[in-house]
Amino acid sequence: MTVWSRKNGASRDRLPPLEGEEGPFALLITERAVRRLYAVNAAARALGLFPGQKAADAAALVPELDTADADLEGDAAALTALSDWCVRFSPAVALDEADGLFLDITGVSHLWDGEAAMLADLLTRLAGNDIPARGVVADTPGAAWALARFGGESTVIAPGGQTPHLAPLPVTALRLDETAAAQLPRLGLTRIDRLLALPRGQLTRRFGPLVLRRLDQALGQAEEALTFRRPPSPWFDRLVFAEPISVLGDLVRAAGDIAARLCARLEAEGRGGRRFELTFHRLDGRAFPVSIGLSVAGRDARALTRLFAPRLETIDPGFGVEIVTLSAEGVEVLSAAQGRLDASRAAMAEEGLAALVDRLVNRLGEGQVWRAEVFESHVPERAVRSAPAIGAPASDGWDPDRPRPIRLFAHPEAIEVLARLPDDPPMVFTWRGRRRRVRRAEGPERIAEEWWRRPVDTVRTGHVRDYYRVEDEAGERFWIFRAGLYGHGDVRWWLHGVFA
Amino acid sequence: MPASRLARLAAVRGQIAALEAGTRTPSAVLPFGDPRVDDCLPGGGLPLGRWHEVTGAGMETETAAATAGFAALLARPLATRGAVVWILRRDDLYAPGLAGLGFPAQRLIQVRVRDDTAALMALEDALGSAGVAAVLAETEAVDLTAGRRLQLACERHGATGFIIGRRPFGGAGRKGTTGSAAATRWRVAAATSDPPAGEPGLGPPRWTATLERCRGGRPGQWTFEGRQEADHGPHPLSVAAGLAGDGLVEEERRIA
DSSP states (O other), X not given: OEEEOOTTOSOOSSSOOTTTOSSOEEEEEEETTEEEEEEEXXXXXXXXXXXXXXXXXXXXXXXXXXXXXOOHHHHHHHHHHHHHHGGGTOSEEEEETTTEEEEEOTTTGGGGTSHHHHHHHHHHHHHHTTOXXXXXXXXXXXXXXXXXXXXXXXXXXXXXOHHHHHTTSBGGGGOOOHHHHHHHHHTTOOXXXXXXXXXXXXXXXXXXXXXXXXXXHHHTSSOOOOOBSSOOOSOEEEEEEEEEEOSHHHHHHHHHHHHHHHHHHHHHTTEEEEEEEEEEEETTSOEEEEEEEEEEEEOOHHHHHHHHGGGGGGOOOTTOEEEEEEEEESXXXXXXXXXXXXXXXXXXXXXXXXXXXXXXXXXXXXTSEEEEEEOSOSSGGGSEEEEOSSSOOSSSOSOTTSOOOSEEEEEEEEOEEEESSTTSOEEEEEETTEXXXXXXXXXXXXXXXXXXXXXXXXXXXXXXXXXXXXXXXXSOEEEEEEESOTTSSOOEEEEEEEOO | OOHHHHHHHHHXXXXXXXXXXXXXXXXXXXXXXXXXXXXXXXXXXXESSSEEEEEOOTTHHHHOOHHHHHHHHHHGGGGGTSEEEEEESSSOBOHHHHHHTTOOXXXXXXXXXXXXXXXXXXXXXXXXSTTEEEEEEEESOOOHHHHHHHHHHHHHHTOEEEEEEOOTTOSOOOOSOOOTTSSEEEEEEXXXXXXXXXXXXXXXXXXXXXEEEETTSOOEEEEEEEOOOTTSSSSSEEEOTTTOOOOOOGGGOOOO
């Protein structure tokens, strides 16, 4: 389905509706220092004005023409907002140039009892918001685009029946590039049926590959990929309320109901989703999305509701929520072993763990739950890398012959040191204001910086660290290091970690 | 002591244990494999499906290194039974160091929380989840109510909790003792290591651990040595040879 709203029909904040105006009215843009008409209303069109005309010519023809500047950025923003609003109809919405929207309604029209009812609902709502628009439901985006802009009527084209509808339209309805659009009418090929009558080989040779491709796309003989704002997913469901809801308890119940519906479908097809987005559509057209992620694909409606519930407090229902939509992403095949009855103990444990990780991640935030994994680096700060909390270790582990502290400070802390010989471990050191006498020491373990990771002229001997493990008289064990070499500039001592 | 008195004493002990357990089923235990420790603990080992408190003193309340190492070794035998979760307020737990204690650090699920409330919430959630064998959490204090909640969460799937007392960002510590709902409370301090004669450097880590409080058991004090190798006896903590025998701390002796 495509919806086309005449230029600048979308943003109506600042200006009176284009079509509702009494007298002739036009929006202007400046193009290469020439003021041109960008959009005109019905009254102006009746007087022979058209978009692209010079503003001076138009003013000469129609002295009473009322004009205003077009706000292209505002229009784009309004269209984006409109596309988000359209999610109530289908999760897959694509922007079409500056003034149209494509909605992929495959598999969702049954929610409205048919495509015609769905289209009528959409157009009524748009009209209610002062957005004059034309909508066409067709097999292909190309046909829908052409008929919405050039067909004159909002219609539903029966499956496979687009050819007779397209035939009388002008060739510009095929979304051609400028050269082809200018060249075809010059050769008398003004209408699409004339184009259809020609041998295909000649078309490509004379007008380039685009003409034939657009023709095929409109007729459904070639695929066309739309850039959806969200990947299209058939895993989508919606709940409409006769009376708008606004109490938190109702929102939670609505979330539970819709989750149960979508999950039942997922279960029937043996699938589970990894991400779920729940959107509350308010009466005033604003939408509030809430999304959760799962570490393991799932379809347990109760678990989903539990994850959503704490987030719903942030929803501002305003005058009420009339529609709730839920879509699943990352849908994958789920083994039937997830069923409760035949689940083994191990599978149950795994499931419980995944649910726990999901709860924690969704409550505490992404990146707050992780597993440490080995990273091949001898620099202590870089030897650990975060990995997803659910998963198996990728490698054997860290080198057991290199003792490492249980607490490693992000920033080593400076210590004052007394050492007998330059290369000896210290005898006494002061850390955080307390003097400690070293009873035993072990080392050094020399760790040089990873010089290949930085420009060669910045590499210094001062970046070499000699690590010692020391134990004080109380038995506390520390990991200290000397940065730099004696005789080569600055030498300082640091405490980097504490052993268990 | 005559045999008849011993038998009566055992019977009375059994009654007390039954009263203490209340409606709960008697929990499993994890023995240390050393009678000097196990005799002080109810049922002959560290009670599982309960939660335990490990605290330190002085600088240890802020760095929590010795306490973390000790708690990790208490929890290490549980890692084979399920997942282990570690809840942190400060991101300075160093996995290679944990691995050096023989702990399966790569399988450990680490959770970073912002405050004590979130830590307790995550702890309770983790303890009550299927598939979790042990949860370690670094928090400052657990009050009685929170302690009861933790206990109920532990009983759902038999997970064991370890609270590592820690003030995360310095400042004055809270006064007084906390949470009598804990099954055991250990006060842990680092002890000097004793490498084998003639070997330079540091020996395996050692801790002086005081069992300050133990439901249905007796307090005591021991010096433990951590063993890295998994095949070294039944428990990764062993009472260090020659230093044990402190047994009971007489002045603190009480039936808890």
